[in-house]
Amino acid sequence: MPKASATWLIKQCVEFVEKTEENIEMIPGYTRGLYALLHGSGDNFDVVYIGMSAEGGVRKRLKAHLKSQKKKDEWTHFSIYEVHDNIQPKIVAELEGLIRHIFSKDKAANFLAKQKQYEEIVHVSSDLDKWLVSWKCKNCLETALSNGRPDGSDCTKASKHSWERV
Ligand SMILES: [Zn+2]
Secondary structure, rough: OOOOOOOOOOEEEEEEEOOHHHHHHOOOOOOOEEEEEEEEOOOEEEEEEEEEEEOHHHHHHHHHHOOOOOOOOEEEOOEEEOOOOOHHHHHHHHHHHHHHHHHHHOOOOOOOOOOOOOOOHHOOOOOOOHHOEEEOOOOOOOOOOOOOOOOOOOOOOOOOOOOEEE
16 A cells, blocks of 8 residues: 655655756656756755746756756756645645745845746735734624724623634
8 A cells, every 4th residue: 555645735756856858858747846946066056946837747847947048057956846646736836936935035045037926925915913813702702803803892692792812
């Protein structure tokens, strides 16, 4: 019986593989997931680029990077993180977007192209003082979502709701 995977997203990965056509050819064509282009040796690898193939085709992406005039000399190694078969393409896209987003203003991140912020993350971004928190009334157990303490009136079990953060 195959061993149950300990990871929810990643099925398998290869890391810090030398950039050669032969190595890239060994990646199955259907491979879906994230990949990183790296530059370095030994224990030091700078991330040059983070990409993904949500629908399958990591090998094709790496081949394109290999031939790209702009990028081909910028990386020496690569890593691939294949997602489980049941992980939807939109999850792969979000994961890649999140990683890029985290690095989007990092001076030390030596990404080839200025990688964009992930729009969907921008849409859900907030300020700490607007961070929504859940509240629950200790008396009637009604719940509310608010960035401040919700109104205290109209409790069915007492004169006022007695809110506590949950
Ligand atoms: Zn109440």
